[in-house]
Each structure stands twice: as C-alpha cells, then as structure tokens.
Amino acid sequence: MSHHFILFEEIHYGYTADNEVLRGVNLQLEHGEKVALVGANGAGKSTLLLHSIGLLTPTRGRVVVGDITLSKRTVAQIRQTIGFVFQNADDQLFMPTVEEDVAFGPTNMQLSREEIEERVASSLAAVGALSLRKRSPQQLSGGEKRRVAIATVLAMGPSILVMDEPSAALDPRARRELIALLKDFRHTALIATHDLAMARELCPRTVVMHAGQIAADGPTEAILNDRALMDRCGL
Amino acid sequence: MSEQLHRMLARLANFESGAIGNQNDTRKQAPRIDLRARAIVSLIYLIIMLSVPINRLSELLIFAAFPIITAAQTGVRYGCIARQSLIALPFVAVIGVFNIFYNREPIFAIGGVIIAVGWIEFFSIIVRAMLSVQALLLLVRAEGYNALCRALRRLGLPSVFTTQLLMLYRYTSLLLEQLLSLVRARQARSFGRRALPVRDWGAVIGELTVRTVDRSERISQAMWARGFRGRMPDEQQVQRWQWRDTIYLTAWCLVLSVIRFTHPVERIVTLFNKL
Amino acid sequence: MHMSDALISPSVFAATSAIAIALVGIATRQVSRTTRKRSIDTPIEEVREQRIVPLMGVMGALIFAAQMLNFAIPATGSSGHIVGGILLAAILGPWAGFLTLTSVIVVQCLLFADGGLMALGCNVVNMAALSCLVAYPLVFKPLVHHSSSALRWGAASIAASITALTMGALAVTIETEMSGITALPYSRFILFMLPIHLLIGLGEGLATAAVIAALRRYRPDLLHDAEYSEPKRRSFIFAAIIALALIGGTIAGSIASTDPDGLEWSIERTTEGKELAQHQSTMHQGAAETQQTIALLPDYNTTLSGIIGIGATLAVIYSLSLLLRRQ
Numbered sequence: 001m002s003h004h005f006i007l008f009e010e011i012h013y014g015y016t017a018d019n020e021v022l023r024g025v026n027l028q029l030e031h032g033e034k035v036a037l038v039g040a041n042g043a044g045k046s047t048l049l050l051h052s053i054g055l056l057t058p059t060r061g062r063v064v065v066g067d068i069t070l071s072k073r074t075v076a077q078i079r080q081t082i083g084f085v086f087q088n089a090d091d092q093l094f095m096p097t098v099e100e101d102v103a104f105g106p107t108n109m110q111l112s113r114e115e116i117e118e119r120v121a122s123s124l125a126a127v128g129a130l131s132l133r134k135r136s137p138q139q140l141s142g143g144e145k146r147r148v149a150i151a152t153v154l155a156m157g158p159s160i161l162v163m164d165e166p167s168a169a170l171d172p173r174a175r176r177e178l179i180a181l182l183k184d185f186r187h188t189a190l191i192a193t194h195d196l197a198m199a200r201e202l203c204p205r206t207v208v209m210h211a212g213q214i215a216a217d218g219p220t221e222a223i224l225n226d227r228a229l230m231d232r233c234g235l
Numbered sequence: 236m237s238e239q240l241h242r243m244l245a246r247l248a249n250f251e252s253g254a255i256g257n258q259n260d261t262r263k264q265a266p267r268i269d270l271r272a273r274a275i276v277s278l279i280y281l282i283i284m285l286s287v288p289i290n291r292l293s294e295l296l297i298f299a300a301f302p303i304i305t306a307a308q309t310g311v312r313y314g315c316i317a318r319q320s321l322i323a324l325p326f327v328a329v330i331g332v333f334n335i336f337y338n339r340e341p342i343f344a345i346g347g348v349i350i351a352v353g354w355i356e357f358f359s360i361i362v363r364a365m366l367s368v369q370a371l372l373l374l375v376r377a378e379g380y381n382a383l384c385r386a387l388r389r390l391g392l393p394s395v396f397t398t399q400l401l402m403l404y405r406y407t408s409l410l411l412e413q414l415l416s417l418v419r420a421r422q423a424r425s426f427g428r429r430a431l432p433v434r435d436w437g438a439v440i441g442e443l444t445v446r447t448v449d450r451s452e453r454i455s456q457a458m459w460a461r462g463f464r465g466r467m468p469d470e471q472q473v474q475r476w477q478w479r480d481t482i483y484l485t486a487w488c489l490v491l492s493v494i495r496f497t498h499p500v501e502r503i504v505t506l507f508n509k510l
Numbered sequence: 511m512h513m514s515d516a517l518i519s520p521s522v523f524a525a526t527s528a529i530a531i532a533l534v535g536i537a538t539r540q541v542s543r544t545t546r547k548r549s550i551d552t553p554i555e556e557v558r559e560q561r562i563v564p565l566m567g568v569m570g571a572l573i574f575a576a577q578m579l580n581f582a583i584p585a586t587g588s589s590g591h592i593v594g595g596i597l598l599a600a601i602l603g604p605w606a607g608f609l610t611l612t613s614v615i616v617v618q619c620l621l622f623a624d625g626g627l628m629a630l631g632c633n634v635v636n637m638a639a640l641s642c643l644v645a646y647p648l649v650f651k652p653l654v655h656h657s658s659s660a661l662r663w664g665a666a667s668i669a670a671s672i673t674a675l676t677m678g679a680l681a682v683t684i685e686t687e688m689s690g691i692t693a694l695p696y697s698r699f700i701l702f703m704l705p706i707h708l709l710i711g712l713g714e715g716l717a718t719a720a721v722i723a724a725l726r727r728y729r730p731d732l733l734h735d736a737e738y739s740e741p742k743r744r745s746f747i748f749a750a751i752i753a754l755a756l757i758g759g760t761i762a763g764s765i766a767s768t769d770p771d772g773l774e775w776s777i778e779r780t781t782e783g784k785e786l787a788q789h790q791s792t793m794h795q796g797a798a799e800t801q802q803t804i805a806l807l808p809d810y811n812t813t814l815s816g817i818i819g820i821g822a823t824l825a826v827i828y829s830l831s832l833l834l835r836r837q
Contacts (some may be wrong), residue, residue: 055456076462084460090409094564096381096401108462136381138248138408156461183383244580250621275654281628286520289691299824312805323623327516330692337693351692360691364516375620383620393538395563399613403565403574407617410568410575418579433713436581437720440572440592444601444721445729447572454564467563504825 005066005188006052006082006160007028012060021047022058023212029160029188036199036220037192039209040234045164045192046087052162052190053082065160080109083158083187084092087165089145093137098129098148101137105156123154127181129179143174147181160188167195196224196235208233240415247408250380265490270378270386272480273305276487277374281367283491287361289334290342293500296362301491302369308416309377316376320368324361331360380404398467414443471491512618512633513682515626519689526631526685533639534612541566542603562606568604574617578654581790583713590713595641596650596670597718600733601725608642638683641674649673663722668715675711679703 016019022044029035036047042164051057051063054075063070065078084091096100099120106116110156124130127147139144153161166182167175179198181190192197199206199220206223208216210233216223222227284298306313338353375383381401388397417439421431431439493499541562573594580589584705594614612634618624625633650670654663683700686692692699725732 010415050456055460079460079462084457086453086454086457086460091450092372094402094405094454094458094567096384096405104458104463104468105461107468138405152461167339190397240578240734247621263561278627280522281515282520285515285523285628286519294819296824300827303824303828307647307830320623323514323516323626326512327514330517330694333692333694337695358695360516364514364626367515367626367628367778371620371623371627380621389717393535393542395538395542396534396565396609396613399566399570399609400616402564403570403610403613403617406568406571407574410571414575414579430580430582433581433583433716436579436717436726439579440576441724441728443575444569444572444725445732447568448565448601448729448732449560451565451568454568455561470666501710 002163005031005033006190007064008048008051009064010038010060010061010165011048011051011063012027012057013051013056015128020059021212022074024061025209025212025214027207027214027217029190032186032188033205034189034203035191036203036206037190038194038196038199038207038216038233038235043209043233044212048082049108049164049190049192053079053084055084080156081158082160082162083153083156085150085153085161085163085166087168089142090137090150091234092149092152093145096136098124098135098137098140099133101148102133102152102155105152109156119155119157123151124148126154127151141174142170144176146170150181158187160190161185161192163189163191165193165195166191167193167198200224208235210234240411240418244408244415247404247411249403250375259371263501267378267474268383268473268483269476269480271390271476272484273374273377274383274386274390275383276484277370279488280370280491283495284366287359287495289356289363292359293363294494294498295359295366297500298363298366298491301487302366302373304372305370305377305381311373311374311376316369316372317365319372323368327360329365331357334360369435394467394469409494410443410447413446414422414439417443512625513629513636513685514630514656515832517686517689517691518628518632519691520628522685522689523628523631526635529633530612530631530639532709533634533643534609537605537612541609545764553797562602566602566606566610569598570613570617573614574612577614581717583709590710592714593637593641593675593715594718595638595674596646596667596714597721599642599646600667600718600722601652604642604646607646608638611642615676632682632685636678636685637660640677643670644677645670645674660726664719667722668712668718671715671718672708672711675707675714676704679707687764708788 006027006029008025011025012020013022013023025044025048025143027048037048039045047056051058051070052065054070065081068074068078068081071076093101095104102120102123103116106119120133121130124133127150127157129144129147129151131139132144132148137148142228150161151164167178170178176193179201182191182202189203191199192205203220206216206218206220207214208223208229211218215233216226216229244340267340280298280301284301287295287298289295302316303313306316333349334356335353338356339351341349342352342355343350377383384397384400384404387400388394418431421435421439430436573592576594578592580591582589593611595607595611598610601607602610615625615633615637616630619626619630619633650666653666653669658666680700680703683696684705686694686699687696722733
C-alpha cells in the first residue's frame, strides 16, 4: 500500500457536455515513476494537472492519490502529498522574499518555527538556491525563479511532484541545470511539457494527450519516434 | 511614453533593499535601530516640525539636522535625498506664492531691499515640503520598502493591509512590463502621439485588467496549492526591541522638543546681540 | 489632487488620519470577513470571495501601472492620469476597492513622496474614501445594473467620477483652509480648484467608462457581480440629484468667478478677517507681547542672523557627516 501514486479514473471536465476539455481520461502513475505529459496547446494537459490537487473538480470520474480518493474532506491532505509547480514562476512567488515564500507552505501547515526554518534551508539547498534566500523574487533570473518555485513546493515535503512546463521560457543553460536537478529527484513526477528533448532525458514513460483524451501511453523513445502519432497530435 | 514607464521600472527597483542592507558586504554590520523606532521618530519629527509657525524660518531650518544626521547614520547620501525632495516642490510653490502676495508686511531689509513676511512664509512652506519628503524617503531607504511594511505590521497595522502593500509592490513591476509591451505593440502602429486617446487607453488598460485578473486567479491557485487558508502568515524571525531602540526614540523626542519649545536660535542670537 | 505635508497643520493631520485609520480598520474587517467565510476543504473554484487577497494585490498594482500611462483629455490638448476609485470599486466592491486604492496612495507616498506622511490621511479621505465609499455607492451603483446599456454604464462612470473628483477637490480646499498655512483666500482657491477638477473628473469618467466598456465586452463577470441588482427608483433619483447638484454648482460657481467679490461667502469673510487681525497684531503691536512669550516673533535682526547661523551650522553638520562616511 504505497502512497506514491496517482490514479485518474474516467475524468470528464467541461462547462457544457458537448464542449468538454477532458473527455474521459484514464491514467495511472506508479511509485517513483517519472512520466512526461505531452500534447499540443489546448489538448487538456494543464486542466488534467489541476485536477490532481483539487484545484478543479471533475464533472465525472475520480482522482485517487495513494489510498485517498480526492474529495472536499481530503483535499488538504492531498495538497501536502502532491507538490504542484506552476507554469509561471511569478505567479507562484508572491511573497516579498525568497525565504518567506518558501516558508509560506510550511507555515500554513502549522509546523513549529524550528521545523519551518529547517525545511526552508533544506529545500533551498536541494535546488542550489540557498544563497538567494534573502533576495526578492523580482531580482531573480528566470532559471533562479524556477528553482525557487520548486523549493517552495519541496518545503511542504511532498512525495509526488506535478509540474506544468518547468522548462518553458528558460535560457539553454538554465534549462540544462533544471534537467540535471530534476534527474536527481527521487519523487514520483508528472511533468507536462512541450520540451520533448527534456522528456526524453528525464522520463522513461510518456503520455500523449490529444483533444481531451489520452492518445498514446508508453515508453518515451517509442512514442517520440512514432512520426505519424506525433503529427496527428500536433507535436 | 514608454520612456516614462522605463524610468518608473528603474525607480521601483531602487526601493528593493535598504541602504543598511547594502552595507553588509563591505563593512561589519553596525547594530541597527529597529525600524519601528525609526518610523515612530519620523512621525514625531514630522508633527513637531510642521507645528512650527510658518513665519519662523530660522527655527524651521534647524530641523534639517534630523534628515542630515539620519542620512549619515544609515549611509544614504544626503545630497541625493535632498535632490529627490525637490520633486514635490512645483505644486507647493504654486500655493505658497500667494503668501508673498497677501502678506506684504516688511520684516527686514538686506542692502535696501525690503523683505516681506510673505517671503519668509513662502520659503518656510518650501522648506517644510522638502524636509517632510526627506524624512519619508530616508525612512524607506533605511532598510527598503518590504522591511518597512513588516515594521508597520508589527506596529499593529492589520495583516490584510500590509499584505496588500507587499503584494502591490511585488506585482507592480511585472504589470509595468506587461503594460510596456502592450503600449509598444500599439505605438508600433500609431505615429508617435504622446498621450493615448481615451478610447485606446481604455482598450489597453481593459486588456491589462483582464490579464491581471487571470494572473490573480493563478496566484490564488498557487496559494491554495500550498495550504493557504485565508490568512497570510506573519514573519518568523523578528528583531526584538532593544535598549538602544528606546534610547534612540527618547533621545530624538527630547532633542526635537527642546528645539521646538525652547527657541534656541533666538536665545543664542539675542545673546550675541547683547555682547 | 495629492495634498502636501507643507500645507497641513498638525490638527488637520490628526483629524484626517483618525478618519482614514478608522475607515481602513472597517474596510479590513469587511474584507477579512469574506476571506474567513470558508471551509478549508472546499475546492478553490467554489469560494470566489477567497480570491480577494491576490486580486486586491494585483489590482492595486494595475492601478499603479495605469497611472503611469497618460491619456489625452478630449478638447483640451492636455493629458491626465486616472485615480481609479470608481474602477476599483466597480471590480472589487466598495470596501476592497477602498483598501486597494488606499494601498496605492500609501505606496506613492512612501516611494515617491507624492503627498507625504502627514498628508496621507487627507489623501486617503479625498481620493479613496470619497470615490469608493461615497461616489460609488451613492452615484454609480444606483445608476447601473447588469442589463443597462453601454451608454448608461458610461454615463454612470462619468457622473460618479465627476462627483468623486469635485468632492475630493472640495475636501482639499477645506483641509487646506483649516490648516491655515496658505494665505490664499478660500473663495479664490475653491473657484480655482473646482472647475479644474470638474474637467479632470470628466477625463477620469471617460477613462473609467472606456475600461468598463472593454471589460463588459470581454469579461462581464469581472464587474463586481451580484452587486448590480435592479436599482430602486428613489436611489436612482437621489444619485442623479447628487451628481447634477455638484456639476451644476461647479459650473455656476465658475461662471460667477468672473466676479469674485460677488461670491465672497460670509464664512470666508469672518475667517479671513480673523487671520488679518492676527497678522496685524503680531506685526504691529505685537512686539511687547512676543517678548514675554520668548519672542513669538523674533525681531528683524534675529530672524536674519538666525537664518544665517542655522545655515552655517547645518553646513558644518553636513560636512561632518560626509567625513564620517568616508572612514
């Protein structure tokens, strides 16, 4: 009975029945697995990710994280299990200093002051951003912002990481550093991305989404080499 | 127009960190006065300084000692602050000029030119404006805007409001950048008119508003994903109020009230005249 | 519109600050009441009120940024910037709008010394309170509702903005007069301020109307929902009367201003008379009195030599501080 997996079961989401964003998504992640989620813009990647931590509620279907079915009563617990890294780091870093931002999650978890301090230091160290702790997010470069955004999530001690476009808008060097960083993580991870090269490097398994459904699911190499599939899904 | 936005962006970045913070690298850290003490002293300074009657220019001038000394103490260049305090002048000068016209009683003569009370009052108004702006700028410059907001929180301002002040500052430069790109896109298609017609202005700001609200939704999501429950956390490590803060506070209160209420200038000058 | 520290007396500072602090306190409670009204377990999309914290933050930043961008005021050839009170209230509601605009004014005060710390209370009352808490609920809200035509939304924006700005200008003149720093006679001052602010209000109203029109086209849901129920007939008439009275009064006043003596109100006469008397007493017969109270008005030599002496002392302090810093 491991906590380290996510199950999306027959997820439907949309404002009207005939115009659904998600049309019956089934996806399961095993313990320790790193999965890339690829697909054209509007395929429903971000929408699916938002379902994992209950920021969106499916019109039909259910989400299970570990043994827990996502519901109003369990959402707080699930948000501690899953760390969500948003696409735009500026939206994630809203506090005046890096340090306070990283402490935001642990403080909301009502940990003791020493524990918070410990988590801030260790999670910043984990992304190699300890020297930035007194800085303000405004002063950081794109790559630094991204790493700090990941630290804010690590500070909550999640066992699963869900990331939306982590390598978007990074310069080549910052991107390489990010990939190296993510490679070291042992977390179960679900990464939505357009960066196929990164998917190849990081994730043994790739899931392709197309028009609100899963179009393909399998080993990354096989999927990325399937030209017909890639074309059909706008990749 | 876009230059104006650029300039504003540069100015905003200035307030990021304070003068005291910047010194850390070069010299050993001097014990710093609690920002709350500084804030209270600045407020008392303003009240006492502005209560000086406006026909008492000489007495008003002594009050320049506070910004000069504070500047030296916090490592800010006073000349820089003084120059910045000039920006407030135009409006004040326009109103102050009327004192010259309405109060024409002579007060003294320099080489045959008779100076009227109105002139003294005019300059008093100018000095008041400059000194109050200087005190304020120095307060912000000491440790930066964010530190000041935290000090205000600890002085009892409600957290909803200080959070608002911090977030406003956090996102202003981002929105200015967005605005800049919107304006550039528009300017590329117009022919360098200075101010936008109201309708275009409304379209630009309307679009920015929509984007901004979208951004706020994403920030909400990010906050909730990290367990936000409607209440912003307060700062963890706080500087304790210490003896030197009390001393700083009482010393300045004493000095300022002595200057204000015992009229040292006139005493000294009368003393000289008697000799 | 920003008042300056230099023109404010400590008593006016105390009064306006007290009002401003009280209003911020009430607004804070109103806003936090909506954020607390929640259960932790509810998914975010179901608790609209709780988005108010970041929404207020970024909307404040938006107004701040929007003020950097000038718009041309029609038919005058000059340009202006928005204050944003009605716009904020229309999107956030009156209390959150008030708090947001107050935060913008505080930031302008702290960072750019627009106004000043002492004048902060005045500025909050004149700009934020009068627009969000008076003009918005009394003029804007009763005039519009969801199905109103675009024209009516525009008219409401303009009426409310003009109301807010002229009331603000009126407040500026009253506060300045009560401070007694300037020698400018009240009637002149008010006749100078009101017509100008009528025009500025018109510009503000047009700008607000333009943004609201854009919002109604793309995101009508953003306009502070639910608030715009069917207006009551009486409040509609009331709103119209307030707006018309202010606008009409200002126009009548500016026409009358060509003959300023005809408009000297008795109140000004008395205050002005008092002031004059005060000056005369201190200037002419005052020498004896002032000596008793340790030279309330120093004799002429003292003033001059005092100024020179202080100037020299300050120069010494300044150069000392320079020397200290070099070390």
